[in-house]
Amino acid sequence: xxxxxxxxxxxxxxxxxxxxxxxxxxxxxxxxxxxxxxxxxxxxxxxxxxxxxxxxxxxxxxxxxxxxxxxxxxxxxxxxxxxxxxxxxxxxxxxxxxxxxxxxxxxxxxxxxxxxxxxxxxxxxxxxxxxxxxxxxxxxxxxxxxxxxxxxxxxxxxxxxxxxxxxxxxxxxxxxxxxxxxxxxxxxxxxxxxxxxxxxxxxxxxxxxxxxxxxxxxxxxxxxxxxxxxxxxxxxxxxxxxxxxxxxxxxxxxxxxxxxxxxxxxxxxxxxxxxxxxxxxxxxxxxxxxxxxxxxxxxxxxxxxxxxxxxxxxxxxxxxxxxxxxxxxxxxxxxxxxxxxxxxxxxxxxxxxxxxxxxxxxxxxxxxxxxxxxxxxxxxxxxxxxxxxxxxxxxxxxxxxxxxxxxxxxxxxxxxxxxxxxxxxxxxxxxxxxxxxxxxxxxxxxxxxxxxxxxxxxxxxxxxxxxxxxxxxxxxxxxxxxxxxxxxxxxxxxxxxxxxxxxxxxxxxxxxxxxxxxxxxxxxxxxxxxxxxxxxxxxxxxxxxxxxxxxxxxxxxxxxxxxxx
Amino acid sequence: xxxxxxxxxxxxxxxxxxxxxxxxxxxxxxxxxxxxxxxxxxxxxxxxxxxxxxxxxxxxxxxxxxxxxxxxxxxxxxxxxxxxxxxxxxxxxxxxxxxxxxxxxxxxxxxxxxxxxxxxxxxxxxxxxxxxxxxxxxxxxxxxxxxxxxxxxxxxxxxxxxxxxxxxxxxxxxxxxxxxxxxxxxxxxxxxxxxxxxxxxxxxxxxxxxxxxxxxxxxxxxxxxxxxxxxxxxxxxxxxxxxxxxxxxxxxxxxxxxxxxxxxxxxxxxxxxxxxxxxxxxxxxxxxxxxxxxxxxxxxx
Numbered sequence: 001x002x003x004x005x006x007x008x009x010x011x012x013x014x015x016x017x018x019x020x021x022x023x024x025x026x027x028x029x030x031x032x033x034x035x036x037x038x039x040x041x042x043x044x045x046x047x048x049x050x051x052x053x054x055x056x057x058x059x060x061x062x063x064x065x066x067x068x069x070x071x072x073x074x075x076x077x078x079x080x081x082x083x084x085x086x087x088x089x090x091x092x093x094x095x096x097x098x099x100x101x102x103x104x105x106x107x108x109x110x111x112x113x114x115x116x117x118x119x120x121x122x123x124x125x126x127x128x129x130x131x132x133x134x135x136x137x138x139x140x141x142x143x144x145x146x147x148x149x150x151x152x153x154x155x156x157x158x159x160x161x162x163x164x165x166x167x168x169x170x171x172x173x174x175x176x177x178x179x180x181x182x183x184x185x186x187x188x189x190x191x192x193x194x195x196x197x198x199x200x201x202x203x204x205x206x207x208x209x210x211x212x213x214x215x216x217x218x219x220x221x222x223x224x225x226x227x228x229x230x231x232x233x234x235x236x237x238x239x240x241x242x243x244x245x246x247x248x249x250x251x252x253x254x255x256x257x258x259x260x261x262x263x264x265x266x267x268x269x270x271x272x273x274x275x276x277x278x279x280x281x282x283x284x285x286x287x288x289x290x291x292x293x294x295x296x297x298x299x300x301x302x303x304x305x306x307x308x309x310x311x312x313x314x315x316x317x318x319x320x321x322x323x324x325x326x327x328x329x330x331x332x333x334x335x336x337x338x339x340x341x342x343x344x345x346x347x348x349x350x351x352x353x354x355x356x357x358x359x360x361x362x363x364x365x366x367x368x369x370x371x372x373x374x375x376x377x378x379x380x381x382x383x384x385x386x387x388x389x390x391x392x393x394x395x396x397x398x399x400x401x402x403x404x405x406x407x408x409x410x411x412x413x414x415x416x417x418x419x420x421x422x423x424x425x426x427x428x429x430x431x432x433x434x435x436x437x438x439x440x441x442x443x444x445x446x447x448x449x450x451x452x453x454x455x456x457x458x459x460x461x462x463x464x465x466x467x468x469x470x471x472x473x474x475x476x477x478x479x480x481x482x483x484x485x486x487x488x489x490x491x492x493x494x495x496x497x498x499x500x501x502x503x504x505x506x507x508x509x510x511x512x513x514x515x516x517x518x519x520x521x522x523x524x525x526x527x528x529x530x531x532x533x534x535x536x537x538x539x540x541x542x543x544x545x546x547x548x549x550x551x552x553x554x555x556x557x558x559x560x561x562x563x564x565x
Numbered sequence: 566x567x568x569x570x571x572x573x574x575x576x577x578x579x580x581x582x583x584x585x586x587x588x589x590x591x592x593x594x595x596x597x598x599x600x601x602x603x604x605x606x607x608x609x610x611x612x613x614x615x616x617x618x619x620x621x622x623x624x625x626x627x628x629x630x631x632x633x634x635x636x637x638x639x640x641x642x643x644x645x646x647x648x649x650x651x652x653x654x655x656x657x658x659x660x661x662x663x664x665x666x667x668x669x670x671x672x673x674x675x676x677x678x679x680x681x682x683x684x685x686x687x688x689x690x691x692x693x694x695x696x697x698x699x700x701x702x703x704x705x706x707x708x709x710x711x712x713x714x715x716x717x718x719x720x721x722x723x724x725x726x727x728x729x730x731x732x733x734x735x736x737x738x739x740x741x742x743x744x745x746x747x748x749x750x751x752x753x754x755x756x757x758x759x760x761x762x763x764x765x766x767x768x769x770x771x772x773x774x775x776x777x778x779x780x781x782x783x784x785x786x787x788x789x790x791x792x793x794x795x796x797x798x799x800x801x802x803x804x805x806x807x808x809x810x811x812x813x814x815x816x817x818x819x820x821x822x823x824x825x826x827x828x829x830x831x832x833x834x835x836x837x838x839x840x841x842x843x844x845x846x847x848x849x850x851x852x853x854x855x856x857x858x859x860x861x862x863x864x865x866x
């Protein structure tokens with residue numbers, strides 16, 4: 001009898017044990033698919049969204065944006081503001097108070113020294129940090145005590161939430177990355193692939209450009225989270241397969257960036273395994289125009305401002321290229337209801353959207369032809385325009401994706417009507433967005449005349465984003481080809497606008513400046529925005545807690561994701 | 566009884582025998598007809614068919630088969646039949662040219678290795694080396710390295726054509742080389758070679774006049790297999806998004822573009838897939854028939 005009781009008790013305890021701790025890890029395994037595979041877990045070494053989202057599983061900023069665009073405290077108790085005394089009256093310092101008891105996944109405590117180190121790491125001039133524009137104007141980060149970090153700016157910062165807010169500026173562990181500063185940043189593969197973080201998960205195995213496996217961080221601050229014990233973060237493939245694996249077969253729980261023709265997407269959703277989720281952020285599909293000469297003959301100065309482009313430096317050519325594009329038609333074919341044609345690189349938040357460039361929404365091929373005639377480019381025997389022996393012949397590159405290839409084909413046809421010869425090229429997305437300084441095919445190196453991709457910014461304040469087109473943000477060999485200024489656009493007037501915005505507090509004035517910057521870029525035609533895209537992802541019906549966030553990483557609240565019972 | 570010495574029919578050439586044997590291989594005959602039809606269609610189809618393969622006609626997009634567009638249109642309103650014709654030109658041109666290159670290389674290596682004992686070891690080790698190379702990764706590297714210089718030197722289309730043809734040719738000559746070497750080794754020991762040598766035939770003449778005609782049948786068979794192989798490799802490269810630029814329809818590229826629409830418009834996958842399969846199958850059958858026809862021991866049975 002007693003033996004039976006003991007056995008029963010033992011059996012019960014087995015049954016009860018899992019139920020009793022229906023907390024961390026109780027929901028088993030989560031499958032995420034990103035059809036562009038992350039190449040590193042260190043968001044400072046890549047400008048790509050995929051790396052940012054992968055890093056966000058492990059690394060966290062001090063505060064971040066929620067799905068409404070509001071800043072929420074993350075590793076701190078409250079977001080510093082002037083009202084609560086966290087931001088000084090002169091707007092030059094912001095004091096972050098790290099919450100008590102936050103530890104890294106190795107069990108050591110998160111301290112303000114890590115915050116200071118992160119700033120030093122990203123602003124090291126030899127490091128090639130891809131997100132250094134977020135640390136613009138920071139002159140020092142002081143650590144009066146272990147949990148207080150005081151960020152001091154050289155100028156008054158009306159929006160002091162550039163550094164350490166949002167998925168672009170995660171805190172990395174000083175102890176781990178101490179030897180990886182400067183030129184050695186790219187070489188520290190162990191550190192870059194297995195960063196120690198404060199986030200809900202830790203890297204189990206990282207295979208670059210392939211699969212990442214995560215397991216729950218045993219030292220995560222909330223003992224009940226994350227509810228998934230392990231995560232597979234599959235990279236690679238294409239948008240179609242990713243969409244299908246969530247919406248039709250249910251093999252995966254979450255798929256990112258489903259850039260698919262609208263009819264394909266709705267057909268997939270009809271299978272009933274998952275939902276398409278979307279939101280309009282700041283994503284704009286745009287064509288970047290290269291102002292530098294990228295022919296191999298340019299030698300070491302290839303793709304730098306020292307060698308200007310033979311004909312794209314002529315604004316009339318750039319304007320004609322823009323006029324020939326029918327943005328409405330492209331958007332309808334490529335995105336349907338999930339996109340809007342746009343003439344601005346800064347279409348959101350709505351208050352910053354300029355209306356000064358809307359004329360570009362109407363295609364004007366005759367006008368573009370007249371403009372090229374006026375610029376002195378005459379049609380040759382083969383129908384291609386040329387001036388002084390320089391033929392209007394462009395190489396147009398983008399990533400491999402059916403929608404982008406449709407865009408390419410259409411734009412080629414229109415530009416062909418202008419007498420511009422177009423060579424199309426598509427590059428595997430993992431390579432194109434891979435940010436590998438050794439590859440000639442990355443979007444940063446931009447060894448083509450024009451290229452097309454989508455970019456956006458995290459958060460709601462466009463200051464850092466618009467600062468990306470300053471002269472010193474151009475990718476060059478000196479900064480390991482990192483930076484956001486793909487056209488290598490460089491004018492004093494624009495840099496002055498950026499500098500002015502950095503010291504302007506009044507919101508109306510900031511809106512005006514942001515619009516002015518947008519208009520400067522648009523009227524210089526160095527980038528030709530086409531479609532304001534909503535971010536489209538898909539989640540399985542069995543996955544709950546996903547809050548689609550267009551202002552931060554999509555995995556921002558992965559700790560809260562649960563399996564539907 | 567003396568009239569039995571008279572030939573029963575008029576004398577005829579060896580090629581007539583080959584043709585007669587080939588005709589009796591029904592599969593090969595059907596395949597030859599199909600292949601000729603495909604060849605004819607892609608060579609003259611563009612002149613006969615009014616639509617241009619790259620012309621975008623948005624209002625007509627995503628149409629099913631109709632009288633105007635017998636194979637329908639794609640997501641940009643481009644006529645699928647016109648794209649199939651243009652794609653076939655490129656795919657078959659790549660296939661044939663790459664095959665010729667592979668054949669030339671393979672025969673050169675095979676005959677040299679088989680005939681000249683001194684070259685045998687080194688050439689065969691070279692063949693082993695090439696066989697051991699993983700084909701697709703090698704092609705990817707070649708595309709990456711030589712794409713730009715070739716495009717710059719010959720223009721995009723020709724440059725990439727040269728690149729594809731040489732990439733495929735250089736990586737597919739090895740089976741031919743091995744087969745040819747084996748045959749040459751066997752031939753070399755035959756009496757007619759010995760007698761030719763005894764009257765002082767130079768090695769060059771020997772190869773040209775006595776060896777090559779006798780190894781013609783394996784060469785022709787491997788040629789037909791080579792075309793099929795080259796078309797498939799080109800399709801694979803285009804399918805991977807490498808190879809020709811995206812607006813350049815080849816059968817592989819059409820297949821690649823259509824995969825997204827597999828469920829909505831399955832015919833877009835079927836047409837290029839069918840064309841590739843038919844071409845490859847028919848070429849293989851022709852090779853099979855040729856092998857039988859060219860072998861004097863089978864012929865006449």
